[in-house]
Amino acid sequence: MLTSERYGVRRLPFSSLSDSDLAFFEGVMPGRVITNPEELKPFNVDWLKSVRGCSKLMLKPQTTAEVSQVLRYCYERNLAVNPQGGNTGLVGGSVPVFDEIILSTVLMNRIISFDKVSGILVCQAGCVLEKLNEYLEEQGFIMPLDLGAKGSCHIGGNVATNAGGLRLLRYGSLRGTVLGLEVVLADGSALDCLASLRKDNTGYDLKQLFIGSEGTLGVITAVSILCPQKPKAVNLAFLGCQSFAKVLETFTTCRAMLGEILSAYEFMDEKCMELVEKHLKLSSPVAAFYDGMTGWVDEGRAVDIVYLDFSKAFDPVSNNILTGDGNLHLNITAESYSHSLLDAIEPFVYEWTARHNGSISAEHGLGFKKKQFIQYSKPSEAVLLMQRFKAMLDPKGILNPYKMLPSSS
Amino acid sequence: MLTSERYGVRRLPFSSLSDSDLAFFEGVMPGRVITNPEELKPFNVDWLKSVRGCSKLMLKPQTTAEVSQVLRYCYERNLAVNPQGGNTGLVGGSVPVFDEIILSTVLMNRIISFDKVSGILVCQAGCVLEKLNEYLEEQGFIMPLDLGAKGSCHIGGNVATNAGGLRLLRYGSLRGTVLGLEVVLADGSALDCLASLRKDNTGYDLKQLFIGSEGTLGVITAVSILCPQKPKAVNLAFLGCQSFAKVLETFTTCRAMLGEILSAYEFMDEKCMELVEKHLKLSSPVAAFYDGMTGWVDEGRAVDIVYLDFSKAFDPVSNNILTGDGNLHLNITAESYSHSLLDAIEPFVYEWTARHNGSISAEHGLGFKKKQFIQYSKPSEAVLLMQRFKAMLDPKGILNPYKMLPSSS
Numbered sequence: 050m051l052t053s054e055r056y057g058v059r060r061l062p063f064s065s066l067s068d069s070d071l072a073f074f075e076g077v078m079p080g081r082v083i084t085n086p087e088e089l090k091p092f093n094v095d096w097l098k099s100v101r102g103c104s105k106l107m108l109k110p111q112t113t114a115e116v117s118q119v120l121r122y123c124y125e126r127n128l129a130v131n132p133q134g135g136n137t138g139l140v141g142g143s144v145p146v147f148d149e150i151i152l153s154t155v156l157m158n159r160i161i162s163f164d165k166v167s168g169i170l171v172c173q174a175g176c177v178l179e180k181l182n183e184y185l186e187e188q189g190f191i192m193p194l195d196l197g198a199k200g201s202c203h204i205g206g207n208v209a210t211n212a213g214g215l216r217l218l219r220y221g222s223l224r225g226t227v228l229g230l231e232v233v234l235a236d237g238s239a240l241d242c243l244a245s246l247r248k249d250n251t252g253y254d255l256k257q258l259f260i261g262s263e264g265t266l267g268v269i270t271a272v273s274i275l276c277p278q279k280p281k282a283v284n285l286a287f288l289g290c291q292s293f294a295k296v297l298e299t300f301t302t303c304r305a306m307l308g309e310i311l312s313a314y315e316f317m318d319e320k321c322m323e324l325v326e327k328h329l330k331l332s333s334p335v336a337a338f339y340d341g342m343t344g345w346v347d348e349g350r351a352v353d354i355v356y357l358d359f360s361k362a363f364d365p366v367s368n369n370i371l372t373g374d375g376n377l378h379l380n381i382t383a384e385s386y387s388h389s390l391l392d393a394i395e396p397f398v399y400e401w402t403a404r405h406n407g408s409i410s411a412e413h414g415l416g417f418k419k420k421q422f423i424q425y426s427k428p429s430e431a432v433l434l435m436q437r438f439k440a441m442l443d444p445k446g447i448l449n450p451y452k453m454l455p456s457s458s
Numbered sequence: 459m460l461t462s463e464r465y466g467v468r469r470l471p472f473s474s475l476s477d478s479d480l481a482f483f484e485g486v487m488p489g490r491v492i493t494n495p496e497e498l499k500p501f502n503v504d505w506l507k508s509v510r511g512c513s514k515l516m517l518k519p520q521t522t523a524e525v526s527q528v529l530r531y532c533y534e535r536n537l538a539v540n541p542q543g544g545n546t547g548l549v550g551g552s553v554p555v556f557d558e559i560i561l562s563t564v565l566m567n568r569i570i571s572f573d574k575v576s577g578i579l580v581c582q583a584g585c586v587l588e589k590l591n592e593y594l595e596e597q598g599f600i601m602p603l604d605l606g607a608k609g610s611c612h613i614g615g616n617v618a619t620n621a622g623g624l625r626l627l628r629y630g631s632l633r634g635t636v637l638g639l640e641v642v643l644a645d646g647s648a649l650d651c652l653a654s655l656r657k658d659n660t661g662y663d664l665k666q667l668f669i670g671s672e673g674t675l676g677v678i679t680a681v682s683i684l685c686p687q688k689p690k691a692v693n694l695a696f697l698g699c700q701s702f703a704k705v706l707e708t709f710t711t712c713r714a715m716l717g718e719i720l721s722a723y724e725f726m727d728e729k730c731m732e733l734v735e736k737h738l739k740l741s742s743p744v745a746a747f748y749d750g751m752t753g754w755v756d757e758g759r760a761v762d763i764v765y766l767d768f769s770k771a772f773d774p775v776s777n778n779i780l781t782g783d784g785n786l787h788l789n790i791t792a793e794s795y796s797h798s799l800l801d802a803i804e805p806f807v808y809e810w811t812a813r814h815n816g817s818i819s820a821e822h823g824l825g826f827k828k829k830q831f832i833q834y835s836k837p838s839e840a841v842l843l844m845q846r847f848k849a850m851l852d853p854k855g856i857l858n859p860y861k862m863l864p865s866s867s
Contacts, residue, residue: 166706167784189714213657219718222657224666225634241837247783248622248631249817250670251824251835252863253844257633257666261659278714297575305598305687309628309718374656375576408658415660426660428650435662441850454661 102145121237134206137198142416174205211261229273235443511554530646543615546607551825583614620670638682644852
């Protein structure tokens, strides 16, 4: 389990909780102030059980006004806050690092409106993705995103992490489908950008700054999102290709034939197929290209199994990793978790990625675990500018501290 | 013709050009420093010939480094700069208000790369939209946007104004299709966010702040954009509907049948059809709903012709204007241009729009003409935050002054 010591992080000089703080919160939301250590446990640990904090307080607001009251108070008192949705993140962004107050959106789960002509849904941030999808399906629509954690993740968390997922190729990213946001800033002021317009060019698009900001700039309290109609049919083809070049050629052909209704395009190499057969007892319906991993083990690294060999998913002409949305999940297994193994692998992967102009976090954000690695994907001027935005919007740094950006000093 | 006096704007205390300034610029880009008043004329007036400035200098950089040098110098000298693309804007954002230096992207028209598998184009900001489209068509692709001004407008200007246009319904907005930007900030520092990745969640998405910022936060020098394959066929249907309710119903049906390959959905009412017949000598192939304008002339306003009656394009159930992308162009003609006519119409239209949660500028931005009206579509907290971003990124306010945001004092 990772802890704050893992990256040598020290607790910043935030205030510690007092009895009068608890009394204040209890006054704001009676019965929704959690201090029982047993009850707090699952919210202090991330889904992978890789990062653990020691928060002594979780708050469960139901309204934007309550979130405002909480943040205004915390800002004045200099209390650190960890906004939390479904706590399904993979980079330690959704749990406290030390004793930050957990501000949960779990009770902010109200659907505000849905318009069947435009397909625009407006809802509170704590709505569970799958529940929203079920609600929409009854009316012939679907959410524009889908991902493995859909049964637990909150739409607010999806937006805060700019979640990609399975439908991105067809419906685009949340930067296009999210039409409006309501956000409470660090000082408790509410920002209403909850428009439901497909086109709006009046001033800077402030909501974009909060999409993917991982709770460090504000707490998203409501979302307006454009939802597509449910497809009348879903067709899946499993094809065998002789080479990675053929994988790309087939992709181009599919897109030419299907246009924007192509939902996804995934590929697995031979090693991956072998593992699927071995562990899931599923046999491949085709025999073709899958010539497996090479470079990694050849280089003598302490890796037992590499599910995906990304050197095979790399197109030397375009200098890009390219299958569907160009996103690659690298899963590495070992006998047991080991710091030294991770320390051997991470720099290698990040350097390789940076060398090919890739992103070290295509989907999951930076959170706590990857915040020190941002420079692999962003130039220092960009990181400096991000830090200036953070300082402007959250001058005391109370929102999701120790996350996403390297310390500015 | 509108001038700076129109809205009582006063020249801010920027420096005036000196001979040594001209010598400096001539040193940076010999032969590309324009001071001939005749040559400058068309660049001082907007396309509608509604706004005129009196710049005495236009610079034509070819590279990002030159733009950097110019802005660094202007920032130090406190010289105001008007970034200009194809000068096709409709809100007076692309021309100087007083004597700002015109920084033209006209010679920054190089295509940097195009990848046929991913469809990702990287080019300089001054590439003309139509030229890019022609280049792509040769390779079986198209630009994800198309608009009337395509023969003149620059891709940098398209991004700076977040241009919507004819293909938005199918390919989405530039906020989704623009994958990366290179921007030079007010102080001359270059910000390289020119990634070509469909998914990248490493830090705040800085490029979004520059999309639609109308040259007030930085000068866009290069663009990375995702381009779709050219459709194999284009089919157009002209349908007659008995009522606006039927227009919406037909839209829903079309989308259900066609999914994301539906490119556009437009509607015209009876009055509009009459005008097309009268002025363009084109007769309607169908006879159906088009019951024309009512409210406006009934209210006794001094309007000769209203091309579109937006009360008919309004859905009382969803409280939204809804046809295709929900964008409506209101064209009003009169015997001659008149301030008093404009003053009578604008507040009425903006108040009506605000009452129905619409945007007073769906596509064209705010520029010079609409900057005082932003409060109709954005709450004051949002405008204040925008002003703080502007002050942070351009503390001297040299970039496209007098535009987009109301003065902060």
